[in-house]
Amino acid sequence: MKYPMRTTGRALCFAAGLVLVSLFSGCDRQDAGEDEIVLKWPTIWVGKDSKAPMVEKLVAEFNEEHAGSIKVEIEPNPDYDGYRNKLNTAIASGQVPDIFVFNPDPTTFQYYEGDLLMDFSEDLKGSWGDTFVSGTIDAATKNEMVKSIPYEQAITPIWYNQALFDKAGIGSFPKTFDEFWAACDKLKAAGIVPTSQMTGGTNAWTSMLWYSHIVAGLGGPDVWKKPFSDPVFEKAAAILLHMYQDGNTTKDAVGGDAAVSGGHYLAGDTAIFINGPWYIGRVKSDAPEVYAHTKVTAAPQTPGGSSGAQIGFLLSNLAAAKTDDPTRRAAVISFMKWMTAPENIKRISMDSGSLFCVKFQVGDEAVDPLQKQFMEAAANATFITSHFQGNVTTDVAAEFGQALGKMVLGEAAPKEFVDQIIEATE
Amino acid sequence: MSASRTNWKGIMLFLLPVALLYCAFFLYPLVFVFVTGCTSWNGIRAMSFTGLSNYIKLFGNGTFRLSLRNNFIWAFALAFIQVPLATITAMVLARKPRGWRFLRTVYFLPNVISQVAIAMMWMALYNAEYGILNHFLSAIGLESWTHNWLGEIGTALPAVIAQQVLYIGYFMIIILAGILSIPDSLYEAAEMDGAGVLRQELYVTLPMIRGLLVTSMTLAVAYGLRHFEATYLMTNGGPANSTSVLGLLLYKKMGALDYGQANAIGSVLVLTGGLLIIFIRRIFGRVESASETVQ
Numbered sequence: 193m194k195y196p197m198r199t200t201g202r203a204l205c206f207a208a209g210l211v212l213v214s215l216f217s218g219c220d221r222q223d224a225g226e227d228e229i230v231l232k233w234p235t236i237w238v239g240k241d242s243k244a245p246m247v248e249k250l251v252a253e254f255n256e257e258h259a260g261s262i263k264v265e266i267e268p269n270p271d272y273d274g275y276r277n278k279l280n281t282a283i284a285s286g287q288v289p290d291i292f293v294f295n296p297d298p299t300t301f302q303y304y305e306g307d308l309l310m311d312f313s314e315d316l317k318g319s320w321g322d323t324f325v326s327g328t329i330d331a332a333t334k335n336e337m338v339k340s341i342p343y344e345q346a347i348t349p350i351w352y353n354q355a356l357f358d359k360a361g362i363g364s365f366p367k368t369f370d371e372f373w374a375a376c377d378k379l380k381a382a383g384i385v386p387t388s389q390m391t392g393g394t395n396a397w398t399s400m401l402w403y404s405h406i407v408a409g410l411g412g413p414d415v416w417k418k419p420f421s422d423p424v425f426e427k428a429a430a431i432l433l434h435m436y437q438d439g440n441t442t443k444d445a446v447g448g449d450a451a452v453s454g455g456h457y458l459a460g461d462t463a464i465f466i467n468g469p470w471y472i473g474r475v476k477s478d479a480p481e482v483y484a485h486t487k488v489t490a491a492p493q494t495p496g497g498s499s500g501a502q503i504g505f506l507l508s509n510l511a512a513a514k515t516d517d518p519t520r521r522a523a524v525i526s527f528m529k530w531m532t533a534p535e536n537i538k539r540i541s542m543d544s545g546s547l548f549c550v551k552f553q554v555g556d557e558a559v560d561p562l563q564k565q566f567m568e569a570a571a572n573a574t575f576i577t578s579h580f581q582g583n584v585t586t587d588v589a590a591e592f593g594q595a596l597g598k599m600v601l602g603e604a605a606p607k608e609f610v611d612q613i614i615e616a617t618e
Numbered sequence: 619m620s621a622s623r624t625n626w627k628g629i630m631l632f633l634l635p636v637a638l639l640y641c642a643f644f645l646y647p648l649v650f651v652f653v654t655g656c657t658s659w660n661g662i663r664a665m666s667f668t669g670l671s672n673y674i675k676l677f678g679n680g681t682f683r684l685s686l687r688n689n690f691i692w693a694f695a696l697a698f699i700q701v702p703l704a705t706i707t708a709m710v711l712a713r714k715p716r717g718w719r720f721l722r723t724v725y726f727l728p729n730v731i732s733q734v735a736i737a738m739m740w741m742a743l744y745n746a747e748y749g750i751l752n753h754f755l756s757a758i759g760l761e762s763w764t765h766n767w768l769g770e771i772g773t774a775l776p777a778v779i780a781q782q783v784l785y786i787g788y789f790m791i792i793i794l795a796g797i798l799s800i801p802d803s804l805y806e807a808a809e810m811d812g813a814g815v816l817r818q819e820l821y822v823t824l825p826m827i828r829g830l831l832v833t834s835m836t837l838a839v840a841y842g843l844r845h846f847e848a849t850y851l852m853t854n855g856g857p858a859n860s861t862s863v864l865g866l867l868l869y870k871k872m873g874a875l876d877y878g879q880a881n882a883i884g885s886v887l888v889l890t891g892g893l894l895i896i897f898i899r900r901i902f903g904r905v906e907s908a909s910e911t912v913q
Contacts, residue, residue, distance in 0.1 A: 284661025447769030587874035597857030
């Protein structure tokens with residue numbers, strides 16, 4: 193088939209246009225100014241994330257202050273799992289983003305292994321390092337290198353709805369597990385499901401945190417240094433199993449994900465829940481009644497164990513691609529210092545309810561009441577230790593929910609639950 | 619001399635771009651997957667060759683074996699439940715009953731809707747607390763039949779498969795197009811010979827669309843083997859790994875930066891798919907040649 197000359201001409205013009213557009217699109221950096229350093233920051237703190245508005249504001253202010261010399265461009269990645277996959281792929285292919293955020297765990301700390309990330313250890317030795325909460329820089333240090341800046345941290349205390357407790361005639365949160373089961377019976381008698389649980393999602397988050405609390409109570413602050421074959425882990429599994437029995441949780445907990453677990457608490461169906469401070473914004477906006485009656489506390493004392501422990505961990509670290517260009521490196525450091533400046537951390541913390549690894553002074557009037565309870569819970573903790581997920585690779589964390597599902601469905605005993613975890617780690 | 623011989627340079631010229639792309643984006647990654655499946659590699663440090671240890675580890679792992687079994691169940695369900703359902707529906711619609719065009723669109727509609735939206739809808743339907751399925755069963759006096767459909771080992775896999783098998787639109791459209799292209803004269807001749815509707819479908823329609831059925835079943839098996847989305851969205855492989863599939867296991871290993879294991883799973887998936895497709899073509903090829911001999 194022959195095409196008319198006019199059509200061929202149009203096609204050629206279109207092709208030439210495409211070539212020109214692609215040529216000019218490569219000139220963005222030059223157009224922005226020869227000396228301006230552009231730092232791309234793919235981030236999850238966008239969209240509905242409670243930190244998003246203040247992060248956007250802080251970046252805009254930084255860009256304004258460094259107009260013509262440094263420009264940080266946010267690349268929105270609202271999907272957490274997608275963002276993590278994207279990072280894994282980018283780092284495996286050596287294409288590290290200029291700046292990025294990651295959840296520190298044994299999987300992501302593998303990023304440190306190559307020569308791909310910027311090392312901040314020398315920079316943090318000065319006054320900058322003094323602004324961080326004690327122990328957080330150590331937690332981000334591997335082989336004497338600090339290849340990420342500890343940024344957001346969290347504790348995940350037990351949440352409970354005091355209004356539902358009052359309705360069931362329970363005055364205060366139980367101090368021991370014996371009292372806890374008695375309180376569960378009272379709640380059930382009042383037509384309230386005691387706890388929110390979940391075996392689904394990528395990590396059975398709520399139940400994994402319950403398990404971590406119980407394990408910490410039984411095994412103390414160094415419990416995660418023990419092998420999973422230690423009896424502590426089996427005992428904790430037996431207690432967690434009871435949470436799924438006798439109507440102590442909802443029918444859809446097995447297979448349920450974070451939306452199910454959190455949804456029941458927000459709806460006032462369940463009286464007890466666990467999550468971190470980032471959920472404050474959600475409960476405040478979506479369930480103001482529940483928010484008004486929510487209190488946080490430590491887990492009940494385990495039989496033969498200690499009390500008052502909290503589960504806390506680094507939630508997100510900031511990292512950057514290694515560069516041999518000193519100007520570019522200085523630009524990255526400048527931005528990191530801006531994002532971790534105490535006055536900016538205060539703004540983002542007050543705005544989002546999240547807790548951070550940088551110390552800042554604040555008056556009572558500015559703090560959200562629930563956020564204040566979190567701070568007090570952290571301050572009053574007898575010790576703070578990490579959670580299960582923070583001590584295993586992501587595939588083992590995923591196996592937790594599968595092993596839990598098997599156990600609560602009566603297909604495995606607590607010992608077999610632990611054995612399944614051990615098998616996954618091998 | 620045939621045109622293909624005289625114009626071979628032209629043919630090569632047209633095939634070359636696709637062949638190059640195929641090599642770059644399929645063959646090279648495929649070889650890479652097989653090679654790295656024999657290594658210990660997290661994508662960051664250098665690979666170390668470990669021979670077949672990844673495969674030995676995989677076949678010794680209960681979750682892997684369960685996932686492989688589930689993939690076969692998926693392939694079987696799609697090939698032997700979904701395709702026959704699509705065929706029967708296509709046969710009915712090809713008779714052009716009143717409103718057949720509307721029904722054709724309705725059946726095909728789920729294929730243009732996001733898998734995520736469909737999965738979310740089914741999760742809500744199956745929910746043990748507020749799901750409409752349990753409410754319906756309770757309302758008609760079948761309370762004992764209610765389940766935590768996605769949370770029980772016995773019901774989770776059938777529940778995830780059922781929501782997929784129901785969407786017959788894709789294969790129905792392929793088969794319907796085939797049936798509509800069959801000349802009416804064949805049906806008229808069969809009718810004159812006294813064949814009823816059922817016999818017409820059995821002895822005219824089915825033999826005429828045999829090729830399409832083989833293609834549909836091959837595609838169904840391929841979909842079954844590479845299945846991932848609905849399981850990931852609805853159960854994430856749970857409870858107790860009872861709905862896990864190889865694609866999901868591969869995804870979890872990649873997330874843990876265990877590319878050696880992930881690519882070993884990928885290799886098993888590719889080889890299994892290839893073998894199953896060869897098996898299906900052989901079986902149907904034999905049936906086809908046998909039926910030709912009879913004719």
